[in-house]
Amino acid sequence: MIYELKYLRENYFQHTMFELINLVKSPWHWSVAGILVGLTVPALLILGNKHFGISANLRHACAACLPANIPFFNYEWKKEVWNFFFVGGLILGAFLAAQFLQTSGPVDIHPNLANDLAQSGITDYSSLVPQQLFNLENLFTWKGLFFFVIGGFLVGFGARYAGGCTSGHAISGLSNLQWPSLVATIFFMVGGFVSANLIVPFLLNL
Amino acid sequence: MQQNIAGTLGEYENRSLDTICVNDSLQKESWVANIKYGVVGLLFGIVFVKAEVISWFRIQEMFRLESFHMYGVIGVAVIVGAISVWAIKRFGIKSIGGEHIEFHDKKFNKGQIYGATLFGLGWAITGACPGPLFAQIGTGALVIGVTLLSAIAGTWVYGYFREKLPH
Numbered sequence: 586m587i588y589e590l591k592y593l594r595e596n597y598f599q600h601t602m603f604e605l606i607n608l609v610k611s612p613w614h615w616s617v618a619g620i621l622v623g624l625t626v627p628a629l630l631i632l633g634n635k636h637f638g639i640s641a642n643l644r645h646a647c648a649a650c651l652p653a654n655i656p657f658f659n660y661e662w663k664k665e666v667w668n669f670f671f672v673g674g675l676i677l678g679a680f681l682a683a684q685f686l687q688t689s690g691p692v693d694i695h696p697n698l699a700n701d702l703a704q705s706g707i708t709d710y711s712s713l714v715p716q717q718l719f720n721l722e723n724l725f726t727w728k729g730l731f732f733f734v735i736g737g738f739l740v741g742f743g744a745r746y747a748g749g750c751t752s753g754h755a756i757s758g759l760s761n762l763q764w765p766s767l768v769a770t771i772f773f774m775v776g777g778f779v780s781a782n783l784i785v786p787f788l789l790n791l
Numbered sequence: 792m793q794q795n796i797a798g799t800l801g802e803y804e805n806r807s808l809d810t811i812c813v814n815d816s817l818q819k820e821s822w823v824a825n826i827k828y829g830v831v832g833l834l835f836g837i838v839f840v841k842a843e844v845i846s847w848f849r850i851q852e853m854f855r856l857e858s859f860h861m862y863g864v865i866g867v868a869v870i871v872g873a874i875s876v877w878a879i880k881r882f883g884i885k886s887i888g889g890e891h892i893e894f895h896d897k898k899f900n901k902g903q904i905y906g907a908t909l910f911g912l913g914w915a916i917t918g919a920c921p922g923p924l925f926a927q928i929g930t931g932a933l934v935i936g937v938t939l940l941s942a943i944a945g946t947w948v949y950g951y952f953r954e955k956l957p958h
Contacts, residue, residue: 609841612841612842612843613838613841613842614842615842615859615860615861615863615864615867616863616867617838617842618838618841618842618844618864618867618868619863619864619865619866619867619868619870619871620867620868620871621834621835621838622835622838622844622864622867622868622871623867623868623869623870623871623872623875624871624875625831625835626871626872626875626876627872627875627876627878627879628831629828629831630875630879630886630892631879631884631886631887631892632827632828632831632886632887633814633816633818633820633824633827633828633886633887633888634814634815634816634886634888634890634892634893635812635813635814635815635816635828636811636812636813636814636815637812638810638811638812638813639812639920639921639922639925640812640920640921640946641810641811641812641813642921642925643921643942643943643945643946644810644946644950646943646946647943647946647947647950651947653951655947655950655951655953656805657805657808657809657949657950657953658947658950659805660802660805660806661802661806662806664806664814665806665813665814666822666825667814667820667825667828668812668814668828670825670826670828670829670832671828671829671831671832671835672832672925673829673832674828674829674830674831674832674833674834674835674836675832675833675835675836675839675922675925675926675929676836676925676926676928676929677829677832677833677836677929678832678833678834678835678836678837678838678839678840678926678929679836679837679839679840679845679925679926679927679928679929679930680836680929680930680931681833681836681837682836682837682839682840682841682930683840683929683930683931686837686840686841687840692843692846692848694848694852695852695855695857695858697855697857698848698851698852698855698857710848712930712932713840713843713845713846713847713848713927713930714845714846714847714918714927714930714932714935715847715848718847719847719932719934719935720934721934724934724937731916732916732917732938733917733934733935733937733938733941734937734938734941735913735916735941736913736916736917736938736941737913737917737924737937737938737939737940737941737942737944737945738913738941738942738944738945738948739909739910739912739913739916739945740910740913740914740917740919740920740921740924740938740942740945741913741921741941741942741943741944741945741946741949742906742909742910742945742946742948742949743906743907743908743909743910743911743912743913743945744906744910744920744921744942744946745809745906745945745946745949745950746809746902746905746906746907746909746910746949746956747902747903747905747906747907747909747910748809748810748811748897748900748902748903748906749809749810749811749812750910750920750921750922751865751914751920751921751922752812752920752921752922753810753811753812754811754903754907755865755869756865756868756869756872757811757812757872758811758897759869759872759873760869760872760873760875760876761873761876761894761897762873762876763896763897764899765897765898765899765900765903766811766897766903768899768903768904768907769903769904769906769907770907771907772903772904772907772908772910772911773907773908773910773911773914774854774911775907775908775911776907776908776909776910776911776912776913776914776915777850777853777854777911777912777914777915778854778911778915779911779912780854780911780912780913780914780915780916781850781851781853781854781855781915782854782855784912784915784916785851785915785916788916
């Protein structure tokens, strides 16, 4: 009797652990992600009076490596070293999640998108970043010039010109009810809509 | 908006110029103390991968109105963030270092229109804003390092031409 109970309990424990691991390994619901991303704002404020944002790192990198007497890059970037730690953790966290917390299966995508992408030869959804597009062979082609170099340039230039990126404006700024951040967020979306619907389909067929 | 602003500003004003994300703390922290921000970043990175926020496909779906996913993530994050900021202000919550947490009002300038639109164009092409760029590299897509370097170059070029651009 006692033996059976113990067996049942162990079995139950194993079963629960199994379910839990499966739950962690399957893609997370948007509400879970939203809560955790939102909590980053108070976490950084309470841990050390730091305002959440990521694109500032790109500026600190300029200030640290190539300030070139440009006033915009002449400030004490060492006071923002915490942000390098934050993105360092971000890279490590992404690595750990991809290595140990991922089920191997294709990314679930909308049939219309799958259709359109198939016409441009993108049929592999096994990774979050389409490997048929973002690969070394494409790097030195017209496609690569746009998807890597020009795309990245627009992100870096635009984020600083706008005074923040999605994390700074859309998360931190909107959390603090700043209307200029709302303006920026709206124009992020405007650019994105134009780009995804009119420019990306063209670039995919280069 | 401003003429040769950086030359006439104090260190903090220059450091926080065109930036939301700043260190407001006056306390000097050791390198080891910075590890706690690394831990927050680590958790953040896991969320980014697990909720497919860093997926190029999810970003396309968002802008093609084919999925609610990204709207849900950003919407809930803003609600949680706003409640947290409200609570910090309302109850005068201090940082663990005992400092008063201050919030700054963001001034409007035209960069929030021109710059944000350019950013949006790039966001849909790369399928990543700056946070996901770092995370994508972490998942093993090392070639995205080129995109990141290009984003740093874009930031540098902005700094170089900053005073000539309409603000």
